[in-house]
Amino acid sequence: MAAGTGRTVNDLRSGNRAAVLRRLYFGGPLSRQELGPATGLSSGTISNVVGDLVGDGLLEEAGTVDSDGGRPRTLLRIAPAAGRLIGVDVGETRVRVELFDLALTELARAERPMSGAAAYDVDAVVAHIRDGVAEVLRAAGEPGGDGRLVGIGVGVPGIVAAAGEQGAVVHGQTNGWDAVPLERLLRTACRLPAGLPVLIENGARTLGQAEMWFGAGRGAQSAAVVLFGSGVGACLVTDRAEQGRALEWGHVTVRVGGRRCRCGAPGCLEAYAGAAALLERWREAGGRPPEGADEETALAALVAAAHPAEGEGRADPVASAVLADTAEYLGAGLSGLINLFQPERVLVGGWAGLLLGPRFLEAVRGHAAAYALAYPAGRAAIALGALGPDAVTVGAATLPLAVFLDAGGRREEKPRQREVVLPAWQTAMQGRVRG
Template sequence: MRRGNRALLLRTLYFEQESSRQDLSRLTGLSPATVSNVVADLITDGIVIEAGAVDSDGGRPRTLLRIRESYGYVVGVDVGETRVRLELFDLAMAEQAKAEYALEPGAHEPPAVIEHILAGLGSVLADAGVDESQVLGMGVGAPGIVEQCPELLVHGQTFGWDGVPLGDRLRAGTSIPVFADNGAKTMGQAELWFGAGQGARHVVMTLIGTGVGASVITDGVTYRGASSSAGEWGHTTIAVNGRVCRCGARGCLEAYIGAGALLGRYGGGPAAGDEESALAAMLGDPTARPVLDEAVACLGAGLGDLVNLFNPERVILGGWAGLLIGRALLPEIRAAAGRNALTQPMAQVSIELGRLGPEAVALGAATLVVEDFLLRGDAPHRS
């Protein structure tokens, strides 16, 4: 019970940012005496600090509390198609340092990616002057399916990863606890906590880059399925016997709306692997209109499927390509989704752009660590 009360108070205080003991009692339903006792323990442990006071109606000023940002640090990692990006945050999710390593197209061998992650970990800790003992954990947003077992097995078919024991390989190089999930799911959690998903309980977060994925959030919880493969939206079939996808199947949505697929139909790949610049140029080229019209139609069909299947309050377009396409074509995308969704659920959903940018994968990966810290409510102090 004590651990549960600590976790409840910590989670409430984290999302409220600052609250008085009286407010925490009202928000959690815990008695004032229980709140006072648990808060006293959290202050003694160095997790919570007093942060000033506010006037109360007709009574003594109320002392405000907040989680101490420097109690511990978290690392977020984005393993993407073209780069490995690491960011170090304090507990207020303020960035302290970052590092980035380019990946050659098609060169995603696990040893090279692991080497980049461990090198980046050392780099961000050194740049911020943070000792490894102060880090509560490292979260990784990885490609493909991430099985939530001790080894954190990654099945990234388009990367050529088949059951890569990401957790074990990283733990061989660091004592920091390791967490991992699919990149679309970590982006979805970041948008739910800090971005376009705030205030909603039923959200679908889409990630469109070279690859395509989604995170389905139901009643505030990410849906993972039996083996964590839920959300592989890019590999749902949009056309029977259609175009060949990178996964080897035919007719996948990714083969119609992924950045690589769009650029291939537009007329060749980007120079020096710079897909982002090439896609931006394509969106401004009137001759690309037939390719874009097809992409909008297919994206609308895919979004309509999500609306019909999951009845979300919000569908959020994210990923670097999703944001570029959405900024240029959002009204057309919304209209195409409306043509493919049932009238009643479509009338209740909003289709919006992500607010946190492509870096949201790393931010969301870091929240995996924060979520564990808040749920346990008893993380040992790291001096």
């Protein structure tokens, strides 16, 4: 039966369950009496919804709190063990897979290194994810998911688009991915149930969602979150996570006719501010990264050369100059985000951003302010991300978590068919729209 709005009774019940779960997840533990005002639901509805959720094993008691003159009130929280989430980070140097409970406590982790010319070979990446998923489930004693697996989230470099029956496809120009049907490949390789959510997003967006929900973006109305690794990317997020949008920020032009970027275009920000480009510029200027070192080790050596520890000699002027130039390029790039989107906060994350940030973030702030318009620059606080280098994996796990919470904690293999009811304005405007 559908109400006048087109919503069924089941829709209303799912919405009420979702309201309670979201309130408890982000603001709990709470008592039944507190849930009413917090969700806007009546006491009778709260009683019914809580009863259902407890019966489904999704809620558990979390102690008591004194009440005014009455009996102590029982606090409720989401039961962490009621579900499992998998987050995957397809990074520049490795594929990381982590298994979490619903509270995002890490239960198991697996990593597979990627290197050489075949680092982004699609078959190899899919195999790494398949083997990592199997490994973390085995490590947690749940080789088949134990029926509690809520979904898998995957953070990848590149643009993610929906393609009908193919599911999510990835366009990654810098790594040679042209419309790779990653969702279909993963479902086949991992032998996943048809109804299990497999959600694939740009890694900057998963980082942004993690920082917005749990990290340095918490409490902000809007934030631009930068993923600074071998390359650079960004995501614009708001206090409503579903409004997050990945931006191919690393491929804005900062110098006409400049250095050739990995994407093939000249003068991209990534060709100057990404870790790979930064190390290349250091070599060109006469620097000597450790032979055979990976990017993380080499970048640490650059930082050590520019900022030697006390008693270890003088700073290398070449390394210092490269970092100073990088700070200006990054600050100029941030000014574009600030002018275009006017975020309340700008957060720099990713392994390279967190490594460099303590040394040059103040310089980045100065350059961003110099290149940006005064009013939006004065409102934007530039800081480092708070969740560390693993934040992309945590953010990837929040993708199926958000779906689970919005569905009221129900796992549905097929969405219900709903009657489509057009809004009144659309009916009225049909006569005015010209074909």
